[in-house]
Amino acid sequence: MSDVLLAVDDLRTYFATEEGVVRAVDGVSFTINRGERRGVVGESGSGKSVTAMSIMGLIEPPAGQIVTGAIDFDGLNLLELPEDEMRKVRGGRIAMIFQDPMTSLNPVYTIGQQLIETIVLHQNVSKSAAREIAAQSLADVQIPYPASRLDDFPHQFSGGMRQRVMIAMGLSCNPELLIADEPTTALDVTTQAQILDLMLALADDRGTSVLLITHDLGVVAGFCDTVQVMYAGGIVESGSASDIFYDPKHPYSWGLLGSMTRLDAAQMHRLNSVRGAPPSVINLPEGCRFRPRCDFALDVCRERLPLLGPSDVEGHTVACHRAAELDLKLVTSEGAPR
């Protein structure tokens, strides 16, 4: 399977704030194939969520605006699609799950009402048939007594259970693409394992493509086929999971991996941290945005923004002027060749 399901091209989403224009997403291009599970990693403010919201058409003018770009979903240009056409895609063909399950469900309606609403909207079935489907989708996410729990309100569910409901709601219409925005960040680690397992099984079963947004590289390692690393509104590196984890070519991805404490590693004396803090999204540095924190920066990095380009590995792209010459595998935490 290699046919492209989603192609995002040079997406730029800006927000007008009182302090200035926030370039939340600034020139992002990537594609997702059918059945592919793509991970988007990056720290807060890197533009991961805004990318997802842009794809879903949930950026609301006048505060936020998609300035340029194209989002092609199975031949449909989502940015040009009329609103009622877009609505059919949203929730029907592309579903989304959010970070905080405690606040993502409407407190005054039962789980059943909220599920049935989606199913009736996208599947053209009767209310009673929709109820059957809703109960089935609750059963799919392993909620006990699904038929009777349909009549419960969100506050009667625990956090993990609510996230299951969100997944059930997302998958109830068999979408082709599921966007999961930090779906497990608010959950405990054992609950996170439950949820990830469930999502993996369901997506595998149905061949759903997944765009998983997270800051946790560990989650990506277990879940995703391909990974893109984002930094300050742009993609700095993209490739298969093993490319990124075993052979990072961008100093930021390399630093991020070095910053991770690992469960399976005995104590290292020092973590190989990335110095400094992410730049303010209003005053992005000239040239390469990672340059002020980069140990390998040259003059050229100050002058030009590096574009995402191919590397020596097929399908592994990186946005760094020195990608070809640097071999980060040889660099230890103690010293970086200048």
Add this chain to the structure above:
Amino acid sequence: MTTGKITEYVADGGPEDMPEDVLLRVNHLVKEFPIKRGIFFKSQVGAVQAVSDISFQVRKGETLGLVGESGCGKSTTARCVMRLLEPTEGQVYFRREREVATADGGTEVVSDVVDVASADAGTLRALRRQIQIVFQDPYASLNPRMTVAGIVSEPLIVHNVGTAQERLEKVKELLAVVGLSPEHTNRYPHEFSGGQRQRIGIARALALNPRFIVLDEPVSALDVSIQAQVLNLLQDLQEEYGLTYLFIAHDLSVVRHISDRVAVMYLGKIVEFAERDTLYDAPMHPYTHALLSAVPIPDPELERSRERIILEGDIPSPADPPPGCRFNTRCPIAVQGKCDVDEPLLTQMGEGHWVACHFPEVKKVF
């Protein structure tokens, strides 16, 4: 609640038999939060036992990791150790050092053991110079209406250390130590990023030259790259000043990185307690197995080949904990008639390895 003596448990005992190299000994600590109800004036109708009779000790210079999921009582333990909360029962013995006048007119430093949990106001105040805390949320833990100088020098002011000028010098020194520019003394917290704020919080904790610092999830609100910076800083400070840490976290990989010994908590109880590598390489409690197997590792091949132990259901409410072993409702190896009846006590399974389970078994999870 078991009030019986936890047999042979390392930390069990009073101040008199506390070894010289032990800095802190928590002895049968219990913390209950009352549930209040009433039509006109509220009266207590029940209690949530956030911490149920736990004991452990921290040796001088080491880092003890206290790990568990939300609601397991780890932060409550931290606050009881700091006496920010009044413990319901139990003692918190701390080996303090103080200067006393000698017969020949000089001073010498003597150490003795005091119970933080029952210390009077004056003793407690003096103790606060030796025990400090760093909080989780870098946004909520700094007073937004105070300057950095005001925040960092507050412990000095409270304890009447130095003149105003000396205190300012000390603040600048502390800022340099935690890797911030000493010029920033008159800035307000809102001008700093999360990682920088956490450094300010650490500088405040260091101000009185404490010997023991409670770190309550100090890095869990930070981004990965910043997390690494702060962890490195904490390790450097420990080395430089010989600090002892009680490190509280929910992230097991962070705990592995920084701790010497680790205690795992579940629903107000310590279920397993061991040297770091023993705990991670040869865990024995089924909850520890599940917890470790649930933590994702940033290594695709390893992560995909691992076997996950998926726990059923959610953590029970601490207001109504299950009888017997508190983990029995979710435990994959629970035996009916045993685990839901008898409460397992912490038992020694090896050198410094204590497990509270009826059917302990070593299991490698990665």
Add this chain to the structure above:
Amino acid sequence: MFAYIVRRLVYGVITLFVLSALVFMLVQFGGGSPLDRLRLNPRMVNVIQKLTVKYGLDLPLYQQYFKWLSGFVSVDRFVVLGASAWIGFGSVVAATAGLFFTKVKATWFRPARAFGVVAIWVSFFWFAKSRVDFAMDWGDSFRGDGPVWDLVFGAAGATFRLGVTALSLALIIGLPLGVFQAVRQYSFFDQVGTLGSFIAFSTPIFIVATGLQVVLAFYLERWTGLKLFFVVGMTQVGYGDLGRLAQMGDIFRHLALPALSIALISIAGYARFQRAAMLEVLHSDYLRTAKSKGLPRRTVLVKHALRNALLPIVTIVTLDVAGIIGGAIITESIFGWPGVGRLYIGAINAVDYPVIMAIVMVIGMGIVFMNIVADILYGVLDPRVRYE
């Protein structure tokens, strides 16, 4: 829930107790005896003597207070005409009990049941009104206008008409205004609305009332010769001779200006509050979920946003009842509306303490009652609320 209502009731009773004691003492200390005026006339000594004994004015203060209190809570007359009222009462009780023991597992059931019970009881009172002669022993007016109960309840109907109209106006205009402002945040409409709310919020009712009176009644007639509105009373002379349609028109022409002047400040308040509530919901996570499901904008706004944004307004409206009553006191005295407010002002001027006390207590009880209604309503509408 039940215990919670009991608690609110007890607090309400305590409040009323404090209120009555406070007003009683003030009237005694500050108002002097209502018989003072008679003292000017030397021939009245005997009359004063008799009245003093009759009203117990020679007793110590606390005894007078308890004398008043025991009268206030005791029933003066209670006559049921015919058996139908009793039968009606029995069936209403039975219907209520039946409704409460019925269990239907659907979200609409709880609100529907609550409104059903209210509707049954309201219609029962409507029916019983003509068949039950009921009065509390609230004493006689010192001004010689007869029993206080009859006075107050004669006037209460007029105030009720005015207050309900004002409240409806405020809800019908204020809520949609706030919702539209929120949906079109920062638009020209929103900014004008906010400015208007601020101005209305800062304008005392007596200025609105007088302004409306002067402009819409006096100057409108002077310049155009049109007499659209009346500025005094509830109905014009000869109301009874008018046709049905003309009667309604007459009521409207009397009611419009006073009701509007009370409503204006509430309209502003509700609009501002509703705007804030709506904005909060519009920025909530669950609204994002609703949008991401592909629901039409209308459904998102009405079904998901409005339903949640209307919840807190319940509290605001009930809290506003005290404000509407206060507004009625002022408006009634400006428009000569024969309601409780005008009665109250008159009683204060004459230091007619049985009337003062009765009106203060009726208003206080109304506020306590509305607070309890608000709590019950909130519990019915918000599934998360479970009172301990």
Add this chain to the structure above:
Amino acid sequence: MSNGASGIDESIDAAEGISAEPVTQWDLFRTRLARHKQARIAAIFLALLFAIVFVAPFVTCAERDAYCGKLLEHPATQLRDPENGLLLVQNPPSTTRPFGTDDIGRDVLSRVIHGGRASLTVGLTTGLLVATVGTIVGALAGYYPGAVDQVLMRIVDVILGLPLLPVAIVFGSLVPQIPVLPAFLKEGAWVIAFLLGILLWGGLARIVRAEFLSLREKEFVEAARAAGSNDRRIIFRHILPNAMSPIIVATTLVVGTAIIIEAALSFLGFGVRPPTPTWGGMSAAGARVATKGFWWEFLASSSALVATVLAVNFMGDGLRDALDPTQTIERK
């Protein structure tokens, strides 16, 4: 502690993300308040009003009950203009009398200026009283939960359960007649201010209590306690400064309410008694003659009242925006 931070993480780039000049809370407050256009105008208006109302009567010869010039020169018997025989009372606005004269010939402008005194006195005094009592009670209840909190909050419940205007009317009409009260308390504005203070502090106490309850659980308060700070230091250095914004905002609302209620009482005749001019009283007098075509006294006094309350409310709105901690520029 030595300065030799050997092995310490390389110092974070000093310039990174931090502006050259320190931005104080006061700076933030000022810039945000200045951005609020209505609040800026309101502040200027209120400042001018204060100057005029409290200072002007002393520096100019405008007397409170200044009669029409001609009346002063002529004996009271000559109430008609000798030239056209018109009555000298109820003169419409003119260049000499910008707001006209009232029904007995007094200059409306100078009465409006003097009348402002009652409104501003009541507004400020009540505001101050409410802020003090409400803050103290709310702080006690919020910081010491348990019996203190329960008792204080039950008192607040009762106070808030009282119907405001009816009780204010009883107070306003009867309290000045209580014989034992000292004289200054019986005099117009002060008694109203005092009574409104008693009736209005409950709401603020609730707000302050809620603030204290939430702030005392904040980590920075725990940090202060961990450092050894005592209750006094925690309350005055940590909690109160962070609770100031809701206190200030709620107090401005109280000021507006108090001004309106005072005016309403005076309008009904239960507030400040004539001949002392008040905006409410003048509105009442103006309303009586407005339907006869003499609109200016009502217009002048009520406009002054509305403008003042509006300005106070705009100030409150501006302060809310400027003080709201959620609007702090967070860098996350």
